[in-house]
Amino acid sequence: MKAVLKISLVGIAGVIIGAGGLSALQAATATPKAYLIANLIEVKNQDLYGKYRAAVLDTQASFGGDVLVRGASPVAVDKSVLPKGTMVIVEFPSLKNLQDWWNSPAYSAIRPLRENGTVGTDYALEGVPPT
Secondary structure (H helix, E strand, C coil): CHHHHHHHHHHHHHHHHHHHHHHHHHHHHCCCCEEEEEEEEEECCHHHHHHHHHHHHHHHHCCCCEEEEEEECCCCCCCCCCCCCEEEEEEECCHHHHHHHHCCHHHHHHHHHHHHHEEEEEEEEECCCCC
8 A cells, every 4th residue: 555655656746846847948938929010100191091090900810910009009108209200010929020010012012002101110029928
């Protein structure tokens, strides 16, 4: 009976240690999310921009794009100089997903609508790895 108890305890300990190791490995290799930050400074052509807005969400869906902020004006929390215009933040599962979306045929087809219809700045940021 004592042998069965010892074997059971060793087995349970092995499962706990293995689960902890797997969790640490997943955390160490987890891919950080990425964020597209767009600062829309001016709409030069409302018709072009309207067509872009109507189509852009469909291009992001298959790459895991999730709009977190749309058309928000920055609010100062200190004496920093605020960017002009409004902000858009789109979250992607990874920087690779974001870049694949940016270079996809679907987004490349509508990007000229934004580029010719607006003035602004777009850039990507990689988040911290999940813990």
